[in-house]
Amino acid sequence: MTFSDLGLRAELLRAVEAQGYTTPTPIQHQAIPAVLKGGDLLASAQTGTGKTAGFTLPMLQRLADGPRPAARQIRALVLTPTRELAAQVGESVADYGRHLTLKSHVIFGGVGQQPQVDAIRKGLDVLVATPGRLLDLQQQKHVDLSKVEILVLDEADRMLDMGFIHDIKKILRVLPEKRQNLLFSATFSNEIQALANKLLDDPAMIEVARRNTTAELVDQAIYRVDREKKRDLLAHLITRHDWQQVLVFTRTKHGANRLAEQLSKQDIPSMAIHGNKSQSARTKALAAFKTGDLQVLVATDIAARGLDIEELPHVVNFELPNVAEDYVHRIGRTGRAGSEGKAVSLVCVDEHGLLKGIERLIKRDLEKRIEPGFEPDPDAKPEPIENGRGKRGGGGGRNGQGQRRQGQASGQRRGGDEARAPRRQRGGRGGSRQA
Template sequence: MLFKELNLIEPILTALQTEGYTQPTPIQEQSIPTILKGQDLLGCAQTGTGKTAAFAIPMLQLLYKPHANVKGPRAIKALVLTPTRELAIQIEESFKAYGRNLPLKYLVIFGGVGQKAQTDALHRGVDILVATPGRLLDLMGQGFISLKDLEIFVLDEADRMLDMGFIHDVKKVIAKLPAIRQTLFFSATMPGEIQKLANTILKDPTKVEVTPVSSTAEKIQQAVYFVTKNDKRSLLNHILQDKSIETALVFTRTKHGADKVVKDLIKAGIKAEAIHGNKSQNARQRALTNFKARTTRILVATDIAARGIDVDELTHVINYELPNIPETYVHRIGRTGRAGLSGIAYSFCDAEEKEYLKDIEKLIGLSVPVAEDNPYAMSWQSLMAAAEKPKAKGNGGGNRGAQGGRQGHPKGKPQGQHQDREPNLSGAKRTPKSGSRRWSGKSKPKSSNA
């Protein structure tokens, strides 16, 4: 199917052609006709499936009134509520791109910056408002925003709203919306509270489900490195000696951890920047811009800050620390391998993270192959021994030495074949062919989606 078969108006088709888009993604193909009919939509899809265009394109068409005579300030006709500043900015950019030939006005508002520029723009009039919950409620409370004329409401990344503790703010916003409206609800996963919320605010919705969260991981080449916590820094530097890794997104669990990784990388001569909640909005946007322009090679991010990061042709994601929520792993590695391109995800697993790995493999239904050809490798048995051993001061909870099976071997390569790795974790199905969990890392892995 082509976009021109979706009954879109000429100004939007021309804008899509300018952007180089001719064929809709599956979620766009399924969502656009439903939204154009004015129906509510429940979309189960994560970032990277094209869902922003799936709702932005038909919203632009519905709000465009070619013969309307607008006098006085414009009333807000559409609201997109999204959890993070980065995602909000990208959504507004999408509206501007697809609506470049339409006389509609767009505005993005978020916290962390002064409000005057935002309130001035609101005073001039806005058709489509993209907002994060905190700043939206703040400006509503001050009387700068009225939603009484709203026609379309989009709740994006609903599950992330729940994860970030925004669900009560979301409910406060919903309580201020007109009863008669069109609602578009998007979430990558559907935990109980999110399903309940969807049932409350949607009226006879059409459900569109694209790429369940657990299956997206199958499209990306993955490898796990068993390593002590103290060796993670050296292992990351070792991997990044590969000049074919032009850019990589590195994940940590904490803001402090992200800053520490950046400091270590810069010390090693690798240009890196961090993006997390303690950074100012300008600093976060500057780091993201540098990363997209490839003037910064490595972007180190926490999960909350990274939601919404959409970088073309990002080939590598590195989990410096495994997440304690398995769905987060899938969201992380989903930053790469987009639009049919190949993607590679490396994960570092220390003794304290072994249970996280089990949960991840159970979710994705795959055993992640073990990368062995590196100077910091450990066997699963050694990792378990490190987990049981009391932490000695400065050893990071593990002791490589003889337990790592490395003594007496050239270049520090491990002697074992990792046959002592606990078999078939959590009932996860084996990888194809022999079912071996080993991946040599000697040649570039190929994505099954390439």
């Protein structure tokens, strides 16, 4: 099976070939023909399976094949939960559509809105956006969504988890009733099923990976260690095994900053990315990490969502996530598209409950290791876990998940700085690209 067997236009095939791809992944093999038929789609696939191309390629083809309006208008809308994912999708739209005459743009919060407004005013075919900034501009009458033909909700599970459901509902109300809807999610949770039932009309359903499974090519291991020895153990493992390109997850922004500073002092080049970092700082750190100039990137869950790094060899959970599903998302950054990867978790006595919840979710026991010289104290007592919002919790309760769910049922946005910036903010850049 090749991309040419999927019925794609010659212009798109040229762009795919230029990206170095020859064989479609399972999600692309199934999603591309389904989208080309024009019906709704509900698709679940782990990160790193090629799902972005799975909707971008057929979306561009449908726009190119369809009747062109007299004036350029937004015909396709792609919603993503974070800035990084929006930028990644925007690059894919531009790269795959380089031989077409369609025009695209990406908008998100954290930068000034005026360049985005200017780009929209000139006319677009494809708009990639985070919900908060899109809603801001729409309410200010800068965005007309009345002609949207295709709506894509990417990483829909994360958008719900971050509290974007109310923004999404407001956006849906201003879209034309007749349109094609494509919903992509890493998992088919009950919340996703409920959203799909309201949004989709007799959708095709694709589930590439079993629900809440972890990538088969990821070597997963647990290192038991005392909490105060975690940093030294991490530095030891990186140095001893000469790990390069290590993505490290922490639970809090402050923890990410502190760990990056401490590793750098031990001659391990490290930088942190999280919602309090400026967009330029995040972009700079990610670029250095992708090129290999930066050995370690320390990130919070929201900042790392949507990171697309080819053949990332190592992911480290410096702290286990409070929500078991986030473990699946985290380690999905490695072992992508046929490449092998390693996922290491440093687990102290505080996190034993979280670990049990993760193992129940993925339906397997993870290998436990103890590194000589870093043996944990068998008499250590567990302490409450900071959940990332300045509160305590996580170790007990419902698989350690209860704390994070609080406040979100009412639509409280977790990490709202990912998508929405104050309207009075100015500066920044937002580049239009021919797609």
